[in-house]
Amino acid sequence: MAGRKRKMLAMAVAAAAPEQQAHKQKNQTEVKRKLSPAKLKEPVQGGKHTPSAETERSHYFTKTDQQHRLGQDFFNQPCISLAKAFLGKVLVRRCEDGTELRGRIVETEAYLGGDDRASHSAGGKRTERNAAMFMKPGTIYVYPIYGIYLCMNVSSEGEGAAVLLRSLEPLQGQPLMRQLRAARRKEGARQLKDKELCNGPSKLCQALNIPRCFDRRDLVSDPEVWLERDPNTSPAQPCDIVSAPRVGIESHGEWAKKPWRFYLRGHPCVSVVNKEAERQSQSGYVMNALDVQADTGQHNVKKT
DNA sequence: ATCGGGATTGCCT
DNA sequence: GGCAATCCCGATG
Numbered sequence: 001m002a003g004r005k006r007k008m009l010a011m012a013v014a015a016a017a018p019e020q021q022a023h024k025q026k027n028q029t030e031v032k033r034k035l036s037p038a039k040l041k042e043p044v045q046g047g048k049h050t051p052s053a054e055t056e057r058s059h060y061f062t063k064t065d066q067q068h069r070l071g072q073d074f075f076n077q078p079c080i081s082l083a084k085a086f087l088g089k090v091l092v093r094r095c096e097d098g099t100e101l102r103g104r105i106v107e108t109e110a111y112l113g114g115d116d117r118a119s120h121s122a123g124g125k126r127t128e129r130n131a132a133m134f135m136k137p138g139t140i141y142v143y144p145i146y147g148i149y150l151c152m153n154v155s156s157e158g159e160g161a162a163v164l165l166r167s168l169e170p171l172q173g174q175p176l177m178r179q180l181r182a183a184r185r186k187e188g189a190r191q192l193k194d195k196e197l198c199n200g201p202s203k204l205c206q207a208l209n210i211p212r213c214f215d216r217r218d219l220v221s222d223p224e225v226w227l228e229r230d231p232n233t234s235p236a237q238p239c240d241i242v243s244a245p246r247v248g249i250e251s252h253g254e255w256a257k258k259p260w261r262f263y264l265r266g267h268p269c270v271s272v273v274n275k276e277a278e279r280q281s282q283s284g285y286v287m288n289a290l291d292v293q294a295d296t297g298q299h300n301v302k303k304t
Numbered sequence: 305a306t307c308g309g310g311a312t313t314g315c316c317t
Numbered sequence: 318g319g320c321a322a323t324c325c326c327g328a329t330g
Contacts, residue, residue, distance in 0.1 A: 109311070118311075129326060147324030149312055164311060185314075202312055248311050271312095 068228035072220050075138035075154065079161035082137075082154075083110040084262050087236045090228045091168060093208040099176060101208050103168030103198050104230065107263035107270050109246045111153070113160025118249040118256060121160030132216045133162045140225070142205070142215040149202035152210050154219060166261070168198035169269045170207070177207040200271045240265050244277035 070089065077085065086105045093101040111119040113133070120130040120143070132141035133155050141153035141162050153162040170177055177197045182189075184206065198204040210225070219227050243259040250256045263270045265278065 111311075120311080125327095127327065143311090144325055145310060146312055146322075147310090148322070151311060153311085166311085189314090200312070246311070251310095 068231060070219075070227045070229060072136075072138060074227075075136075075156065075220065077137075077157055079110045079112050079156040079158050079163060080260060082156040083108040083163045083260070084236070084241055086154075086163060086165070086227075087241060087262060087264055088230060088233055090171065090230050091165065091204075091208065092226050092228055093210065094224050095176075095209060099173060101173035101177060102171040103204065103208065104171055104233075105165060105167075106169050106267045107166040107261070109164040109166055109262070110156075110260040111162050111164060111246075112260075113158055116255055116258075118246065118252040118258075119160065119162075121162075124160060126160070130160070133160045135216060136218075138219045140214050140217045140219060140222075142210060142212050144212060145202065150205040150210065150212060151201045152205050152214075164201060165204060166201045166263075167269050167271045168204050168207075169267065170194050170197045180209055181206050195268045199269045236264060239282060242274065242278050242281060244274035247272050 068090075074085070075082065086108045089105050091103050091105060095101065111121070111133075113119060113121040114124060116122055119133075120127075121133045126134055129143055130141065132139050133153070135155055137154075137156050139155040141155060142150055143153075145151055151164060153164045155162045174194055174197060178192055181192055181197055181203065185192075196203075198207045204210075208225075214225060217225065219225065242263050242265050244261045244263070245257055245259055246261045259277065261274075
């Protein structure tokens with residue numbers, strides 16, 4: 001089952017995407033070690049290159065930072081719609097030292113306000129904790145769970161509605177992700193596979209170093225965390241998306257059954273596979289997303 | 305001031 | 318596959 005080639009169509013993706021014009025270019029000048037977007041070759045040697053060189057040789061010094069960043073328009077959609085639209089998009093975390101961590105979103109859950117009893121904002125309930133759910137679309141909602149973990153959401157349109165990010169496919173910065181994740185694990189535990197780095201809502205917070213204080217930050221404008229489209233991947237088709245009941249909320253009866261968890265069919269980084277839901281929708285598309293990670297997985301096993 | 309539960313994870317059997 | 322870990326937040330008195 002090994003070496004299938006990445007199959008995603010590299011065709012025109014460029015269509016209907018409003019480009020949020022970048023904010024400050026200041027990143028440009030203070031870059032210490034910027035990584036090439038496509039490859040992940042050696043970090044650039046010390047700060048020897050000049051800003052003008054960056055501008056000229058855009059191949060090596062692309063400012064992908066802001067180029068592919070998703071703007072306010074993207075987040076301005078209803079919760080369920082946004083939860084699906086997230087699939088395939090790339091979450092980026094720019095760390096203190098300039099290191100950028102990237103992961104492709106492969107699993108989400110929609111939590112509506114109002115009637116949705118499983119939501120923190122059920123019945124319009126508004127507290128200090130969930131205030132971010134009521135803020136403008138694109139606002140990050142980070143909350144602690146079970147005393148030890150964090151979960152990251154993004155507010156959408158709709159009063160009190162937000163999307164939970166449940167898993168990512170690691171794309172860049174896996175060594176640091178592994179380091180961050182290992183901090184919590186038993187000493188001497190086996191090394192995590194790449195696909196295990198971000199396959200869960202709290203795991204991805206650890207791997208991308210998303211702290212509680214990121215609560216209420218704005219994905220549209222924040223310099224340390226944002227969302228971008230992947231220029232090499234076409235948007236997920238409906239047949240690639242599995243809709244299943246959300247996990248971990250079975251105490252909420254009726255509402256626990258709503259199929260508001262969404263994930264890329266066959267993707268190895270999905271935290272919980274629901275075969276029943278996959279049967280119910282359709283089969284025969286299974287190959288697509290599978291190949292993507294088979295590729296990445298092998299890729300990353302070899303260390304940098 | 306106290307109490308109970310939780311949108312999970314990792315280790316152990 | 319079961320279950321403990323761990324503590325913040327919100328509800329209640």
